[in-house]
Amino acid sequence: MPTILISGAAFGLGRAFLNAYANEKSNTIIAIDKENVQPSEYQQHAATVQSHIVDVTSEASINSLATLLSETPIDLFIHSVGIRGLVPAVENAQPESVAAAETLHVMDLSTLMHTFQVNAAAAFLLTRSLLPNLKQAHNAKVVIMSSRMGSIGHNTTGSAYAYRASKAALNSIIKSFSIDVPEVVFVLCHPGRVESKLVKYKEE
Template identity: 55%
Template sequence: MPTILISGAANGLGAAFVEAYRSQPETRIIAIDRSPLKTPHDNVHCHTVDIADEDSVNAFAQDIKGHPIDLVIHSAGIRGLVPSAEDRHPNNVAACETMEVMDAATMTRTFQINALGTFQLFRAILSNLKAASNSKVIVMSSRMGSIGNNQVPNKDAGSAYAYRASKAALNTIVRSFAADVPEVCFILCHPGRVETKLVRCKEEGAITAEESVQSLLPLIERWRKDDSGKFYDRFGETIQW
């Protein structure tokens, strides 16, 4: 029975991945989120885990010790908007992440979850990944973490300081895992601009989490160790670093 670990499983992409995989025959899902989870499905096993808290991550690793993990879908993360600015501009994401409003607390919290949290989780479950044959780790990154993409004349260049920097750090961390743990396949993926609870409004051009997941499922099945350490969009096209 293959085992799939899905982080950020309470909503958005994580919840959509749980729904997509739970109906597959003989599949066991480990769903984790910092918010308590409940499910009526016998093959979905829920754990409350705050990936930014090392003690929480280590306790979870002890709970699943000795259980091989075949696939990880890592979608836990935050957008890094300044809370006070978001209170003033709930319908304007861009206004909540500019140079002028960005503060140290928002930057630190975003790095703690998006970058450090990823490192802590992956390091803690390495033995589970190594215990499975041909295991894969699929990381929901963002094109906004691409340094090459963040330049004029790209209309989406600039700003988003906490999110861009934390996703660039995330990309580097995952590349290092790919180099240090060659027996596991690590893939970075931009799922598209997805409508989630990371922001309070629906961003222009945002697609549903279900639409994003349906485009990613065949790619996840196709990606192999030759793809490890690479960065793709939801159509399978390479994204520059």
């Protein structure tokens, strides 16, 4: 019976992964997010689902999860936590213009640091804390939701300072994991454009 841990399981891609894997009776799913993962979509499914509230920007919260799961082998870890890195004041004033909230002129230190914390540091801390669980499983896999916007070579339009830089950092972190922990398979994914809570404005 494979055990799958999904971060960011309350919304967006994480929620979609949760609902998909919950269809398989043989799966045990550990769903984590900063707020409770409501069971409405998956409660009729066959899988066993555990929900835990975890703040992935808090080492204490991550360590508490690691202690709770210390004897649990994890076969697959899907990390789908992320933010766009928009300057809040500009995003609130111009919600229909994502680009306006991430330009050279408006970007600030607070937004940069918070975006790095959520998009890069959280992935490092959570993945590292789960290594003992992953090593307990046979041929464990880690799948990280990244973005092609983290590619330096792909950046031909500029802007998106916090998001691009944080995803580049994330890519580098996971590359190092793949070298340092060869017994675990690490995969970085560019899921494409997805309708989620990444930004407030939804295009028609």
